[in-house]
Amino acid sequence: MSNLPLYLRQLEAESVYILRETLACFRKPVLMYSIGKDSSVLLHLARKAFYPGPVPFPLLHVDTTWKFREMIAFRDETVRRYGLNLIIHTNEEGVEKGISPFVHGSAVYTDVMKTQALRQALDAYGFDAAIGGARRDEEASRAKERIFSVRAAGYRWDPRNQRPEFGRVFNTSLAPGETMRVFPLSNWTEKDVWAYIAAEGIDVVPLYFAQEREIVRRDGMLVLPDDERFVLKEGEVPEKMWVRFRTLGCYPLTGAMESTAQNVVEILEELQADQMSERRGRAIDHDQAGAMELKKQAGYF
């Protein structure tokens, strides 16, 4: 038997149950792989759920072309190591139009390169269930999200019309045009995720660990200029700083935090001391009040 503490074993068993339900009840599920720590845990759980069989559905990565290079390297290495079936989708129309977070702002950029890109991919492959790593503790509007969450045609989320969830009996049936989002990590907190990563020895992108990095301060964010598309504005001077990332996304929109936590234990200690919410470093949440909820209604994950 594994030597995880009981509460992590309980969370693990719940997630495995959800993943197996998804496979058993849907025609064509897909795992939305965003390369971050939650995705790493999700992938680990999927490998456990179906062992000794392979992960029985493809992974989908919506590549905005603005991800950290280290993320892409990590993704490709992970796929190779576990023999996974990875689908990479980019909104080519957006690329042709040159949509960029620097030029078009985070709102437009997120809509085109993430929300629309995801819809395109789901449409193109006809997935009826998309498994994601979102957790309810991430953001207020997610506290009420279901584990199996129905999306109307066009992937719209209607927070007023959610199906009640009763114990572990999930209603997985869909009307024509509807699709399902599945969140096996619903009941995990950020601390649970790190504690599990530590206990199970799960690999994560090294950007999560503190290191001296070249950083530019912009709009109150610590930005890591990850490629030549980042152009210094007047007065901006890159500085060497000990930082790490608490969440990972597109490099121009993901703020680093000052930290010296170089391993999981130190991260857990830091989390306890710091007590700032995880999404604080993200530009997209600050656009407007209820930003996340509006994005979800529009189909952003």
Next chain:
Amino acid sequence: MRPKQQGVTSESTGPVPHTSDIGLLRLMTCGSVDDGKSTLIGRLLVDAQMAYQDHIQAQRKSSGEIDYAGLLDGLLAEREQGITIDVAYRYFASDKRKFIVADTPGHEQYTRNMATAASVSDLAVILIDAEAGLKPQTRRHAVIAHLFGIRHVVAAVNKMDKVGYDETAFRKIEAAFTSFARQCGLTSAVCLPVSALKGDNICEPSDKMTWYTGPTLLSYLENVKPQAMASANVLRFPVQWACRPDASFRGYAGTVESGDVRLGQNVVVLPSNMPAKISDIVTMDGSQDRAETGEAIMLTLDRDIDVSRGNMIVGENQLPDISDQIIVNMVWMEEEAARVGACYTFCCGPQKTIATITAIQHKVDVETLIEQPVQSLSLNDVGQGALGLATSLVIEPFAKNRMMGSFILCDKVTHRTVAAGTIRSALSRGANLHWQNMAVDAAARAQMKGQRPFCLWFTGLSGAGKSTIADLLEKKFFNMGLHTYTLDGDNVRHGLNRDLGFSDTDRMENIRRVAEVARLMVDAGLIVIVSFISPFRAERAMARDLFPPGSFYEIFVDAPFSVCEERDPKGLYKKAREGLIPNFTGLSSPYETPENPDLCLDTSVLGPLELAEQVVDKVCGDWLLNMKKDE
């Protein structure tokens, strides 16, 4: 890329609970509006350091105080209306334990939300305002929590600061609550005096209530053991998914829902009743000798038998009931009321089938606990009924196994969840209960269609307007959601009666067959409209005699011969005049006007639409009125 330090135990890190053995506590909170539920949860989150500083700062009032309740804001619409409308989940952890809080509002839809929260919780924290005492709503919440599996409750008597931290005030509420809890069957009920706002006795003992020597709320929650959810020694393993990555491996994935499973154990696979032995307990961390309740594992068996999703692996000599008739409690969650005869998709763990509501016995008044006999369950009603299942399933009562004894009903068309429920018991085939022995007879078939079946027999001359009125009438019935069928010369003469001609004997046989078919259709539960000239009293009387009393209406469509001949829609009168049609009713053959029709439609006064309405009013008026009253 591995984190530098591996296999960290929880002891080395602050935020991870130390006591790894105690496991999660899933709790729900209930209480009437303004009793301080949000404040209490906000306080727990802040004191347990689970609320983030940036969130807390956002909730600081100008006075510098934290608006604890404000920490729990959820969706936009709710924020605007200042209400919470659903179940929200909150997470916090102390040094000892991780907690999952299902937070339910006390407002609209509370029954459904309470039931949902209770179904995922081990324990309920009930807020009671020390000033106001036990309110009806508080009782309601406790009752619903109990119905859906909660056996442990903690009553937090809140706002003690407002009653001067007075012991007498607390003891009074404690006594009232304890007696109420006993009455509704809660096995463990504890009362604690607290002030959520001031933080007394939440995480820290209060120096203002030295008379109280019990635990703080947090310390109580940290140490309480969740109720045993399943019978300890009875193996139940519902198969969630059969894993066959290649020809050599066949594993059965699932979660142990009760008991434990051991290598080499003798088991039986249901419903096929095939015996087998456990040959391996597979996990990615290696094979196990044993797996306990709650573990998600994969089993292999020592022989090749057909096992698929929805099957159950159980210990030998521990066979559960298998049944297609069950008695259930359920909470109705749909606008359209539950009624006998309605059919839904039934989901119970990985088992799935079609269920028909075969009886609704009573609903529970959640304030008085009194069971009232009812015919249907409306939105948010909780009641008891019986379900008939299309296939026999493994049935485990909720009292024995919470997970396996829970089910939902889903609409077959909209796929919405219309009800959630708990299984009370299975009925064996011989059980001497009336709904079990319910014959599928005319009454049952009618009930399932939600209508009273009958036959409307239109008689009258050719061209009198029978078909026109019958057609309008059938559309009306259809719009009313009724199930109908029309029999007329067109659809009978070409098929069923194509061997018959127009001699007197053949015409008589024609009518006899039509009457018999109509009778069968009424027996099947349909409203049948027959539209035939049927000129002879004897044949109409013969038809009437075939039907149960009150289910046959003779309707005379009255139009004078001259008018019919003038209309002559099919050109038959002309042909008959030319002698091309022998035995033409009204010309060469008599039409015997009904002496005592149930209804006479005078086509010279009213148009077909009005006449169709007359039929609806006169023939089914009372019954329609009754239908409306029932709703």
